Amino acid sequence: MAHFDNHGLSLSTASDVAAAHYRDGVALMLAAWPGAGEDLDAAIAADPDSALAHAARARLHAMHAQLVEARARIAVAQEKVTAAHSEREASHVDVLALAVNGKSQEALKAALAHADRWPRDTLILSLPIGAFGLFAFSGMVEHNQAKVDLCERHAAHFADDDWWFLTYRGWSLAENGEVARGRAMLERAIELRRQNANCAHALAHAMFEAGANHEAEALIAGWLPEYDRSGILHGHIAWHAALAALAALERGDADTALAIYDGTVRHSVSLGTPINIVSDAASLLWRLQAYGHAVPEGLWEDAADYARRVFPKPGHAFVDPHMALLEAATGDRAALGRRLTALDELVAKGAIGAGAIVPAIGRAALAFAEGDYAGCVHILEPMTVDFARIGGSNAQREVIEDTLLVALMRAGEVQKARALLDRRLHRRPSPRDTRWLTGLAA
Incomplete structure (x- = not known):
């Protein structure tokens, strides 16, 4: 039986349980909601050879500033990539490895190239955007505009009810001066998934921008x-x-x-x-x-x-x-x-x-x-x-x-x-x- 992630991209696992826990864990991570670690650990337990589950766990460790654990886990993910994994999965792990190991400029370049080929790979698309994303910490002045440009370039690949994309597209727009348009997207996103801390956070930013x-x-x-x-x-x-x-x-x-x-x-x-x-x-x-x-x-x-x-x-x-x-x-x-x-x-x-x-x-x-x-x-x-x-x-x-x-x-x-x-x-x-x-x- 074929398995897919939350956006229809194939997963190289034979385990229904691993695939389900991976989808749930990534969704919780992208919502900044508790429980992501438990789901990803369960995915790894169900399929210890799941390179993407190990990579996602590494990303979660990095988000929590657990850098030793993050680097150890991404090394395992890289070891788990085999010929059985798709080109997209191998690239996914490589990009996260660059980010987790602090190679920010290389990670940004690789993430953008990956997103151009597989724009619905949300865990990778999330890396450049946000207040602490690769664009924000690139040293560039116009990083707000760069986030908007990235979201707009790939908007056609996401449905109007995609809570994650609405969250980050809306936040990027609000930070870049299109406050009303961005806020409307954020309000729609939090209606679609209220347990989304990233959206509540972004909506607070949009309200700040509006005074x-x-x-x-x-x-x-x-x-x-x-x-x-x-x-x-x-x-x-x-x-x-x-x-x-x-x-x-x-x-x-x-x-x-x-x-x-x-x-x-x-x-x-x-x-x-x-x-x-x-x-x-x-x-x-x-x-x-x-x-x-x-x-x-x-x-x-x-x-x-x-x-x-x-x-x-x-x-x-x-x-x-x-x-x-x-x-x-x-x-x-x-x-x-x-x-x-x-x-x-x-x-x-x-x-x-x-x-x-x-x-x-x-x-x-x-x-x-x-x-x-x-x-x-x-x-x-x-x-x-x-x-x-x-x-x-x-x-x-x-x-x-x-x-x-x-x-x-x-x-x-x-x-x-x-x-x-x-x-x-x-x-x-x-x-x-x-x-x-x-x-x-x-």
Whole structure:
């Protein structure tokens, strides 16, 4: 009996049980829903020679930042590929091996080539897209447009009711400025499969882009209780609710944001991945302080201690700016100095695709924390086009633009601050930006 995956691509297994568990495990993984590991383990138990099941398990380990396990498992997958496997399956394993082993540029090139031949191979098509995908971490400025282009190129291969493709096409569109169109796709996707954390997350992003903070809070409040805390995105989706709270009321609801942080986002309670825990903590606490709210005693140090443990070495274009925020906020000039020296060397070697913007953000953060707002502006203002190079989402990177904006206001650069606020308000409505613009006009 022939077996197929969720999108009709053949699977080289003789086991009905293995095929069923593989389909379920991949669907759960693509939805960021708990249980994927158990299904993929069951697929491997039913057919230990299933190369794709081993490869999918490796990908899941990598998503959970379990790199030792991921690399061991993808090596097994490569060993299991035989002449009995199709060309598509062999390529599938090869692409995942590049990604799991950290060969990002090669993985991106291979994933795009694979998708051109087998566009319905969703596990491979998923690699370039998303806030932490291969496009986002490629160092390119226009990675939002690249994600849209990829989705549009292959849209004809997916049905109008494909919950996974609607999720990532909608999110890509919303991040790239087509907010209403993208949001409509996301709302359709979550109707089709409510147990889809990637879609709830993407919909929170679309609402952020629309300035719909109250809707984002309502969405998360109504949906998050259905998502087990073990879900990889649980703490990060709660972070979106904290961002929405900061945009509320006259000056922002800092108490609600801090309560969310304390109960769901901080490392001692979150079961998310280190990259999300560190970036969410650094950017939320930095925003609180920049917006004029007090950060309770000990929170900065607690976040910084955790961050040092999980990211002991510099070299990641998205992580290092957030580490720099923590080091600047805690006044650890020595640690930040060592980081900047190392980053300068890596940039000079071409080892960081994002380039000079990464250490520049660290220097700007230090200037801002020490009250040198003119110095912060001097560093960041000429590099605004490069902010996107560090990867992540618009919502995550906004902390850098906020730092520049607040620095402009505190440095007395009223005209420049108003121009930046005008551009932001043209892009999306924001009660906070409106308040700031009104204050500058006064």
